[in-house]
Amino acid sequence: MTQQTQVNGECTTLRSTSRGEIVGRSAKLRAVMDTVDRVAKSSCNVLISGESGTGKESIVAALHDASRRSSMPFVTLNCGALPEALMESELFGHSRGAFTGAHATRQGRVAQAEGGTLFLDEIGELPLGLQAKLLRLLQQREYTPVGDNRTLKCDIRIVAATNRNLVEEVARGTFREDLFYRLNVIEIALPALRDRTEDVADLVAHFCKLAMAMAGRDDIAGFAPDAIDALLEHDWPGNIRELENTIQRAVLLAPGPTIGCSDLPLGASRGGQRGASAGSVAALPDEGINLREVMEEYESTLVRQALERTKWNKNQAAKLLGMNRTTLVEMVKRKRIG
Numbered sequence: 092m093t094q095q096t097q098v099n100g101e102c103t104t105l106r107s108t109s110r111g112e113i114v115g116r117s118a119k120l121r122a123v124m125d126t127v128d129r130v131a132k133s134s135c136n137v138l139i140s141g142e143s144g145t146g147k148e149s150i151v152a153a154l155h156d157a158s159r160r161s162s163m164p165f166v167t168l169n170c171g172a173l174p175e176a177l178m179e180s181e182l183f184g185h186s187r188g189a190f191t192g193a194h195a196t197r198q199g200r201v202a203q204a205e206g207g208t209l210f211l212d213e214i215g216e217l218p219l220g221l222q223a224k225l226l227r228l229l230q231q232r233e234y235t236p237v238g239d240n241r242t243l244k245c246d247i248r249i250v251a252a253t254n255r256n257l258v259e260e261v262a263r264g265t266f267r268e269d270l271f272y273r274l275n276v277i278e279i280a281l282p283a284l285r286d287r288t289e290d291v292a293d294l295v296a297h298f299c300k301l302a303m304a305m306a307g308r309d310d311i312a313g314f315a316p317d318a319i320d321a322l323l324e325h326d327w328p329g330n331i332r333e334l335e336n337t338i339q340r341a342v343l344l345a346p347g348p349t350i351g352c353s354d355l356p357l358g359a360s361r362g363g364q365r366g367a368s369a370g371s372v373a374a375l376p377d378e379g380i381n382l383r384e385v386m387e388e389y390e391s392t393l394v395r396q397a398l399e400r401t402k403w404n405k406n407q408a409a410k411l412l413g414m415n416r417t418t419l420v421e422m423v424k425r426k427r428i429g
């Protein structure tokens with residue numbers, strides 16, 4: 092049986108980055124941080140791979156912070172966020188009049204990142220046409236803004252991240268092999284949370300402290316042994332982000348002072364003791380609650396989790412939530428989730 096975990100207990104913080112702290116003690120996470128430090132000083136391209144929510148963005152931030160470029164810009168572009176034409180101008184910029192609505196010359200992310208690090212998130216989503224242009228950037232550090240005929244030079248370090256298996260994408264013909272090899276000079280593979288359970292207690296204490304500050308609660312002392320056991324048993328398909336959301340919700344809803352197993356809506360776990368529809372029933376605090384507000388918050392948290400876990404694929408997210416797509420779309424609009 093696990094000991095009760097105190098909120099103010101030991102919590103191993105390996106690094107503080109501009110995107111939050113990196114907490115954990117597992118040998119796997121320490122090995123990742125060692126690699127980060129070893130490659131930080133060079134300017135070689137790095138590919139960060141890992142399931143959704145494993146901390147890819149946090150690791151890129153640590154890499155930037157540990158590099159000689161740390162005082163220079165750290166610029167992010169999500170390669171799956173925009174259609175190809177818009178993405179090109181977002182990346183390389185455009186000149187005035189390059190297309191309808193281009194009223195002024197605009198710098199792209201490449202220019203914004205000059206001297207620093209350009210983080211290309213979800214690189215597996217980059218349209219094939221743009222992959223060729225990115226290859227040129229990687230090979231020659233040259234690019235041409237949309238609607239321009241100049242060739243511009245840049246000095247940036249490129250770090251890309253993906254939760255897709257790019258080797259499979261190359262085999263399928265959706266990702267250029269030459270680009271893959273250029274990006275993959277160094278690969279840092281982030282382990283799934285279920286494969287480094289030694290980090291769970293540290294992360295729980297860390298997120299609990301943050302959530303208590305956010306919720307304005309100082310009455311939560313810690314987690315009951317059965318809650319910690321349940322957290323260690325859970326599969327964490329959404330990895331650290333899912334853990335963060337779970338703790339936030341528990342801190343918001345639990346009557347306190349100890350968070351127990353029934354305060355944690357973990358869904359299906361490896362042990363299989365919990366049904367996916369079981370959810371959690373928080374004990375009603377003596378002073379009562381505003382049920383409507385609590386339910387709204389609870390609903391929003393789960394909807395957001397489903398969307399994040401499915402990379403905003405509304406069909407899949409709706410399936411995870413047991414509702415139809417139209418209902419989900421309406422809910423996202425009404426709750427302004429985005």
Ligand SMILES: Nc1ncnc2c1ncn2[C@@H]1O[C@H](COP(=O)(O)OP(=O)(O)OP(=O)(O)O)[C@@H](O)[C@H]1O
Pocket residue numbers: 110111112113114115141142143144145146147148149150254294297331332335399
């Ligand atoms: N080792 C860690 N210690 C503390 N917090 C962490 C750690 N790793 C990640 N986080 C936090 O977990 C959340 C998810 O991390 P991050 O956004 O870096 O993951 P990701 O792999 O980029 O996710 P996605 O694939 O969904 O984009 C963030 O809030 C981040 O601050």
Ligand SMILES: [Mg+2]
Pocket residue numbers: 147148212
């Ligand atoms: Mg990310």
